[in-house]
Amino acid sequence: MATVKFTAMKDGDREDYEFLTAHEIDYAARTGDRLLDALVQLDEGLSGYKITRLGHSLQAATRAWKDGADTDWIVSALLHDIGDIYAPYNHDEYAATILKPFVREQCTWVVEKHGDFQRLYYAHHLGGNRHARDRFAGHLYFDDCDQFCERWDQSSFDPDYETLPVGFFRPFVLEVFARKAYDPAVIRAGERVALTNPDIAKTRTGA
Ligand SMILES: [Fe+2]
Ligand SMILES: [Fe+2]
Secondary structure, eight states, X not given: OOSOSOSSGGGOOHHHHHHHHHHHHHHHTTHHHHHHHHHHHGGGSOOOSXXXXXXXXXXXXHHHHHTTOOHHHHHXXXXXXXXXXXXXXXXXXXXXXXXXXXXXXXXXXXXXHHHHHHGGGTGGGGTXXXXXXXXXXXXXXXXXXXXXXXXXXXXXXXXXXXXXXXXXXXXXXXXXXXXXXXXXXXXXXXXXXXXXXXXHHHHHHOO
16 A cells, blocks of 8 residues: 555545554654754854854754753754744744653753743843743752853854864754653653763863
8 A cells, every 4th residue: 555545534544554653763763864954054143142042053062062961962962943934923832842852851942932932142142031031030050040141152153163063963852852751761851961071071082
């Protein structure tokens, strides 16, 4: 069977739905590569900064890697602005939705809120509220989002920074999106992992 037999879902039978499930599993397995393709599309996105959105994403991920961050953090840094293509007004939530089944709860929260935290660096120049993040004061992951923005996001617009290429990060992305969705061992609800690990950073950078 190359397609299902039905034209309206209510007429489908077990054979149809088992056939579709097999297709969906196969399709889901290629999510990592589709996301990497989307990331490359960010290179054509609206800018005005000294580097493209792809360059910014790679720079954020490179900084995370050099800080000794773990895989969840690196992939979160790499994909945190992937929503810019289709969701310019809630790009943070869009990226968090993509990551949510596959990374630690901590990382999903940070990516989801990073838009509000980033306002600290620019909103006052436009007459806006740079302290929008204060509504999350006292949250378990508040300091992590503060660090994420300070170390990896707001700092990653430097055209002279030595940024690692997309191919370097592909294995990290494929590993994350090959995980079992919503596995409690991956989500690790309530657990905090530091963004930086000086020992690992040393082995990666030789510094
Ligand atoms: Fe962003
Ligand atoms: Fe960003």
